[in-house]
Amino acid sequence: MSQTSTSSAGSWQGGRGWRGRGWWRGRGGGRYYSHHGNRGRGNSQSHGRGGRMMDDPQPNRRPASQMVQTVIEVQSPYKGWKYYFPEEAYNDHSPTVKKVQVFEKYFLSWSQSYKWDDVEEKGYFIVDMKELLADQILMEGIPDLSTEMKDMPDRILSCIGLAVHQVNFFLENKELRF
Numbered sequence: 001m002s003q004t005s006t007s008s009a010g011s012w013q014g015g016r017g018w019r020g021r022g023w024w025r026g027r028g029g030g031r032y033y034s035h036h037g038n039r040g041r042g043n044s045q046s047h048g049r050g051g052r053m054m055d056d057p058q059p060n061r062r063p064a065s066q067m068v069q070t071v072i073e074v075q076s077p078y079k080g081w082k083y084y085f086p087e088e089a090y091n092d093h094s095p096t097v098k099k100v101q102v103f104e105k106y107f108l109s110w111s112q113s114y115k116w117d118d119v120e121e122k123g124y125f126i127v128d129m130k131e132l133l134a135d136q137i138l139m140e141g142i143p144d145l146s147t148e149m150k151d152m153p154d155r156i157l158s159c160i161g162l163a164v165h166q167v168n169f170f171l172e173n174k175e176l177r178f
Contacts, residue, residue, distance in 0.1 A: 008054065017085070030138055064131055075090075076090035078090070078100065078165075078166055079165065079169050080161075080162055080165040080169075081162065083162075083165075084158040084159075084165070085158060085162070096155070096159065098141075099142055099156070099159040100159045100163050100166070101141075101163075102141030102142050103138075103159055103160050103162075103163030103164075104139075104163040104166055105137050106132075106135060106138055107163055107164055107167045108170075111167065111171065116167075116168050116172075119164065119168055120172075133146055
């Protein structure tokens with residue numbers, strides 16, 4: 001009887017007498033799997049009800065090779081591209097670039113009508129949508145502009161904004177050269 005009590009006394013300190021019982025994992029003192037799947041003793045913090053977590057048994061093991069996606073950015077000729085299209089990488093052939101180019105052409109043709117210093121100073125400009133939709137340059141370059149303004153106004157306004165940004169930058173540099 002005393003042997004049983006010694007055996008059970010030893011079990012709560014190290015699990016020696018209860019090695020085969022799955023419901024009791026002890027405090028760590030033998031070479032067995034703890035309830036966390038780690039084996040034996042280790043230099044780690046106490047965890048849970050007396051169980052101990054063991055340090056990584058293979059600390060120098062290299063992780064499996066990982067795939068890394070790399071984005072190659074094409075240099076944009078537009079100084080403010082990332083401000084107006086932060087989620088879209090620049091591509092010469094994208095429909096967005098074609099729209100910006102058409103708006104650039106439009107604003108350059110009307111550059112005498114706009115006070116570009118005011119645009120930079122105030123941070124905004126006014127565009128008459130009726131004039132915009134009736135303009136020959138825009139009708140040829142973006143035939144479905146009216147529909148696109150209704151369906152995706154943020155996109156069209158970003159194209160307009162970038163075009164104005166670029167025209168203003170161009171005119172500013174042109175003035176500095178002369």
